[in-house]
Amino acid sequence: MSRRAIIVTGADLAPEALQLLQDFEVVYAGKTPQEEDLVALCKRHDPVAIIVRYGKVGATVMDAAPSLRVISKHGSGTDTIDKEAAKARGIEVRAAVGANAAAVAEQALALLLACAKSVVHLNQRMHAGHWDKATHKSLELHGRTIGLVGLGAIGQRFARMCDAMGMKVIGFDPFAKNLPDSIRVVDLETIWRESDAISLHCPLTDDNRGMLGAATLRKCKRGVIVVNTARGGLVDEAALLEALRSGQVASAGLDSFAVEPMAAGHPFQGEPHLVLSPHIGGVTSDAYVNMGVGAAKNVLAVLGQGVAAAHA
Known part of the structure; x- marks a missing residue:
């Protein structure tokens, strides 16, 4: 009897992780799997x-x-899984919550x-031969207010880093419980109004898509810093670009984008006040193992193989 198959949408x-799945046939879809590729694999391997x-x-894909x-x-x-379609078909959707929290929080700090x-x-x-000591002034983060949208495993870890630097940490998350005293829980309007820097750590939903847009950015302090290591769809990219060019946003550090990979000629490319990375916040050797395991x-837990579900 052939082994049951598990498809991995990657290479x-x-x-x-493979050791845990040794009783299954693991089938790889490749580095850039398209829907038709996944459908074909599903039909072949069920x-x-x-x-x-x-x-x-x-x-x-599910129907195949x-x-x-x-x-x-x-x-x-x-957000790349149609959860409503899965629910309608009795298919469970699980996430390796917290597995890459340290990696992403560190990337957020690096961008900040x-x-x-x-x-x-x-x-x-410096590489061009300049010495700007007499003319340049950086921003000191100590004493500044950082506003966090999303206080899950990543957001809370990043909050501890900011607190350790002496920043005032405020945060919004309607689902978070038992938060440390170092985080002052506020509403979104307070985040926009009081923050010297804003960092996004929430999942992308239909309700918050484009939450950081023109109207929101106008409510922020002039010269605010924006960091996004969550999902690109949370940010209205055209509005952010306009805010950067007007000085409303002093600078932004982005690790995720509305369309990935970013295509050549994207308006963000070459923008002097943008620091960009190719959605690699969670890509470290440790996180790779943690997320795979x-x-x-989670697969084994649903299939009843006697292994507890993964948690942070």
């Missing part, structure tokens, strides 16, 4: 599980896999510091 999985690394999994019982995200964000200290600009100037454990 690899950590050896530690998987009991899909581990989602790249690409989207919607109703068409009649034995599918669980869709497990290799990470924490499930790069913006506040003009790291990229000064590096370029978390995704594998």
